[in-house]
Amino acid sequence: DVKVTQSSRYLVKRTGEKVFLECVQDMDHENMFWYRQDPGLGLRLIYFSYDVKMKEKGDIPEGYSVSREKKERFSLILESASTNQTSMYLCASSPRPGPLNQPQHFGDGTRLSIL
Amino acid sequence: AQTVTQSQPEMSVQEAETVTLSCTYDTSESDYYLFWYKQPPSRQMILVIRQEAYKQQNATENRFSVNFQKAAKSFSLKISDSQLGDAAMYFCYNAGNMLTFGGGTRLMVKP
Numbered sequence: 001d002v003k004v005t006q007s008s009r010y011l012v013k014r015t016g017e018k019v020f021l022e023c024v025q026d027m028d029h030e031n032m033f034w035y036r037q038d039p040g041l042g043l044r045l046i047y048f049s050y051d052v053k054m055k056e057k058g059d060i061p062e063g064y065s066v067s068r069e070k071k072e073r074f075s076l077i078l079e080s081a082s083t084n085q086t087s088m089y090l091c092a093s094s095p096r097p098g099p100l101n102q103p104q105h106f107g108d109g110t111r112l113s114i115l
Numbered sequence: 116a117q118t119v120t121q122s123q124p125e126m127s128v129q130e131a132e133t134v135t136l137s138c139t140y141d142t143s144e145s146d147y148y149l150f151w152y153k154q155p156p157s158r159q160m161i162l163v164i165r166q167e168a169y170k171q172q173n174a175t176e177n178r179f180s181v182n183f184q185k186a187a188k189s190f191s192l193k194i195s196d197s198q199l200g201d202a203a204m205y206f207c208y209n210a211g212n213m214l215t216f217g218g219g220t221r222l223m224v225k226p
Contacts, residue, residue, distance in 0.1 A: 033214070040124065042206055043216040058214070090160065103150060106160040 003027075006091050006107040014115055019078040021110050023091030030096060032074035033104060034058075034066060037088040049074055081114045088112075119209050121217035128197045129225050135182075136192045136220045138207030147211035149183070149190045154204040154219075163205070166190065199224050 007022035035043040045058030047066040055066050067075045092104040119140045128134035151163040166174045166183050174181050178195045202224045207217040
């Protein structure tokens with residue numbers, strides 16, 4: 001089974017801090033994704049990556065950056081955390097570089113609170 | 116722009132009954148894929164069913180089936196013989212050039 005592991009289930013940070021959310025997948029998938037999930041808004045794509053050192057902006061990239069130095073690891077960075085970034089963050093991966101017709105495999109999510 | 120709309124924020128069904136969750140989408144692409152995902156409370160999001168837009172036949176996975184109406188851009192999920200374990204958030208997802216999820220429908224199953 002594919003396993004997508006997010007480093008923390010719950011995280012509390014302060015405004016202005018630089019925050020790192022880590023995600024690791026063990027199935028050699030090319031595609032990796034970061035979403036945020038908010039009630040009533042579903043999942044919104046922040047960034048995705050087709051390959052190592054490759055990244056593409058999603059729908060809501062402002063205030064975020066990503067890093068993919070190794071194929072199995074995709075990090076989401078909040079450069080200067082703000083309270084409106086309090087949310088559930090989901091990481092996902094899928095095989096093949098595209099088209100994106102393969103189902104995504106999700107991690108358990110990180111519930112991030114910015115105080 | 117690509118949008119996915121789930122017009123039912125919450126639905127309720129009696130155990131063993133059938134329920135249909137609606138999803139409409141808007142896309143200018145001719146080739147795309149549609150998915151339904153399930154997110155049980157405090158648990159991981161998992162795939163329920165997938166439909167390829169160029170296939171006319173509706174996808175079926177055991178008790179789960181879709182009613183795919185391409186011209187109407189509608190992709191509803193039917194759950195037959197509902198079970199308590201079906202209680203979850205359900206998300207409709209359009210994987211075209213843009214990766215777009217709907218807002219979700221919370222399904223409650225009454226014993």
